[in-house]
Amino acid sequence: MTTLVNEKNVQFNEEGFMTDFSQWDKEVAEMIAAKEGIPVLTPKHWEVINWLQEQHKSKNPLTIRKVGGSGITDIKEFYALFPNGPLKKAAKISGIPKPVSCI
Amino acid sequence: MTSRNIIILGAGSAGTMMANHLRGKLDRNEWNITIVDEVEIHYYQPGFLFLPFGIYDEHEIQKPIKKFIPHDVQLLHTTIDRVEPETNLVHMTDGSALHYDILIIASGCNIAPEEVEGMKGELWYQDIFDFYSFKGAKALHEKLANWEGGKLVIHITEMPIKCPVAPLEFAFLADDFFRHKGMRNEVEITYVTPLSGAFTKPFASKKLGHLIEDKGIKLVTDFCVERIDNKTKTLHDYGGQEVNFDLLVTVPLNKGAEYVGRSGFGDDLNYVPTDKFTLQTTIAPNIFAIGDATSLPASKAGSVAHFESEVLTQNILDFINDDPLSAKFDGHANCFVETGNHKALLIDFNYDHEPVDGTFPFNGVGPMQLMEESLMNHMGKLGFKWIYWNVLMKGRTIPFIHPTMDTSGKHLEHETLNK
Numbered sequence: 053m054t055t056l057v058n059e060k061n062v063q064f065n066e067e068g069f070m071t072d073f074s075q076w077d078k079e080v081a082e083m084i085a086a087k088e089g090i091p092v093l094t095p096k097h098w099e100v101i102n103w104l105q106e107q108h109k110s111k112n113p114l115t116i117r118k119v120g121g122s123g124i125t126d127i128k129e130f131y132a133l134f135p136n137g138p139l140k141k142a143a144k145i146s147g148i149p150k151p152v153s154c155i
Numbered sequence: 156m157t158s159r160n161i162i163i164l165g166a167g168s169a170g171t172m173m174a175n176h177l178r179g180k181l182d183r184n185e186w187n188i189t190i191v192d193e194v195e196i197h198y199y200q201p202g203f204l205f206l207p208f209g210i211y212d213e214h215e216i217q218k219p220i221k222k223f224i225p226h227d228v229q230l231l232h233t234t235i236d237r238v239e240p241e242t243n244l245v246h247m248t249d250g251s252a253l254h255y256d257i258l259i260i261a262s263g264c265n266i267a268p269e270e271v272e273g274m275k276g277e278l279w280y281q282d283i284f285d286f287y288s289f290k291g292a293k294a295l296h297e298k299l300a301n302w303e304g305g306k307l308v309i310h311i312t313e314m315p316i317k318c319p320v321a322p323l324e325f326a327f328l329a330d331d332f333f334r335h336k337g338m339r340n341e342v343e344i345t346y347v348t349p350l351s352g353a354f355t356k357p358f359a360s361k362k363l364g365h366l367i368e369d370k371g372i373k374l375v376t377d378f379c380v381e382r383i384d385n386k387t388k389t390l391h392d393y394g395g396q397e398v399n400f401d402l403l404v405t406v407p408l409n410k411g412a413e414y415v416g417r418s419g420f421g422d423d424l425n426y427v428p429t430d431k432f433t434l435q436t437t438i439a440p441n442i443f444a445i446g447d448a449t450s451l452p453a454s455k456a457g458s459v460a461h462f463e464s465e466v467l468t469q470n471i472l473d474f475i476n477d478d479p480l481s482a483k484f485d486g487h488a489n490c491f492v493e494t495g496n497h498k499a500l501l502i503d504f505n506y507d508h509e510p511v512d513g514t515f516p517f518n519g520v521g522p523m524q525l526m527e528e529s530l531m532n533h534m535g536k537l538g539f540k541w542i543y544w545n546v547l548m549k550g551r552t553i554p555f556i557h558p559t560m561d562t563s564g565k566h567l568e569h570e571t572l573n574k
């Protein structure tokens with residue numbers, strides 16, 4: 053599945069997660085956010101997005117608790133920033149894969 | 156020549172296997188091996204899933220630790236207080252200390268119900284239970300024997316947990332249990348998970364998602380518990396979702412041993428930072444870790460500890476000989492998933508390959524089918540107890556099943572669905 057963003061073909065899987073991180077940029081993030089019902093990405097959103105991407109790069113498995121302990125935001129605020137399934141939504145917008153279990 | 160010391164911290168599945176492997180390989184005059192544990196009983200933890208339903212009784216899932224430790228390995232019964240990598244010392248809470256040349260951390264992980272407000276409150280072991288500890292599984296067995304029905308909620312606090320499919324298996328077995336008691340209509344079963352589905356890999360969801368529906372189990376996803384209200388018997392999540400229960404079976408947060416945190420090298424959940432291929436820790440070259448205690452992105456399961464033990468044995472021999480560590484762990488896990496009604500599934504996967512269908516362990520022959528419910532797999536799951544006590548814990552290997560995953564017999568083309 054591909055979507056055209058600023059004349060770039062961005063690849064997504066069936067569930068709407070990006071499959072090629074090299075295609076990610078701020079415009080792509082804003083486009084995904086709008087689709088997920090977040091019209092504006094505030095500086096706080098960006099801080100969380102950057103942190104998630106760093107964690108993903110260092111191959112640290114992501115959990116909501118880890119976001120809460122990140123020093124960037126707490127769990128309550130994380131929910132306010134990315135309502136309904138914040139980790140899944142934030143991962144989508146950050147261009148990283150869905151946090152999963154083994155099966 | 157004075158002899159040198161290997162110390163193993165924890166005499167559970169992983170530590171016991173290492174004691175047996177290493178004793179068989181190392182010269183007794185050159186190497187002393189010591190293993191430390193604070194308890195004297197070795198529990199067969201996979202049995203905790205069956206104990207609440209009376210499928211196993213409490214006696215068949217516990218044996219004395221010393222039964223599995225070779226007589227020329229020293230077994231110490233004491234509590235570890237902290238490790239001091241700078242001096243190569245392990246301090247015990249009784250004030251004693253041990254010096255090591257090589258240290259193996261195998262202290263597993265455990266439940267921490269106190270981490271969620273209201274979990275370990277007045278309803279703990281009254282209407283709120285875990286089945287990840289012997290005490291919890293036993294208390295739940297007594298509760299289920301007389302429970303008259305209502306809302307049963309099965310809940311995972313947060314990933315990672317050991318044996319990540321156990322809560323789902325619990326839900327399937329509960330469905331079966333109440334059906335056989337002729338009271339399934341009086342019980343509403345709800346499965347509450349912090350993940351976005353009961354199965355999160357697309358292939359597994361597609362193939363197995365129907366199981367939940369067929370069994371009439373309600374599903375609540377993306378639920379991140381904030382607190383449990385004991386008065387109203389309600390789980391509250393950070394996003395404002397609420398779930399009511401009459402009987403709550405929860406898997407509390409899982410954490411590595413406290414002493415790992417006290418030693419200053421654990422991550423936020425007290426897991427030991429460990430190289431996922433060699434099992435050497437990043438703390439010091441002479442400190443290794445295995446089993447549930449590590450930070451590895453592999454499943455926390457006995458089968459994983461078993462495969463790791465073969466890799467770690469080789470790497471410790473290499474380390475002793477000053478050779479590069481030659482064995483690499485590939486994340487191999489092999490788990491039976493009980494689905495109720497005397498059936499089970501078998502899944503086999505590693506770091507690179509997700510569970511797919513096929514035959515196991517012999518390509519095209521089986522006798523076990525991957526990702527299919529069958530009686531054969533159920534027998535395999537029950538047979539695992541015998542294998543655990545009589546083969547694995549004695550440091551023997553299982554014929555035909557290798558530490559690295561075999562891709563023959565697997566329909567890896569189905570994996571594309573996951574990517």
Ligand SMILES: Cc1cc2nc3c(=O)[nH]c(=O)nc-3n(C[C@H](O)[C@H](O)[C@H](O)COP(=O)(O)OP(=O)(O)OC[C@H]3O[C@@H](n4cnc5c(N)ncnc54)[C@H](O)[C@@H]3O)c2cc1C
Pocket residue numbers: 164165166167168169170191192193194199200201202203204233234235236261262263264286287288317318321412413414445446447448455456457458459460490491
């Ligand atoms: C309900 C349930 C079902 C499961 N089902 C399966 C299954 O079907 N298949 C499968 O493969 N696996 C299953 N598992 C997982 C499996 O039991 C574990 O992965 C395995 O036991 C891990 O071994 P370990 O040696 O790392 O940890 P453990 O076996 O837990 O051993 C750790 C040891 O360290 C000791 N220790 C900890 N801290 C200290 C301290 N400070 N001082 C002294 N000693 C200490 C503990 O007393 C313990 O004996 C299941 C687990 C549970 C809970």
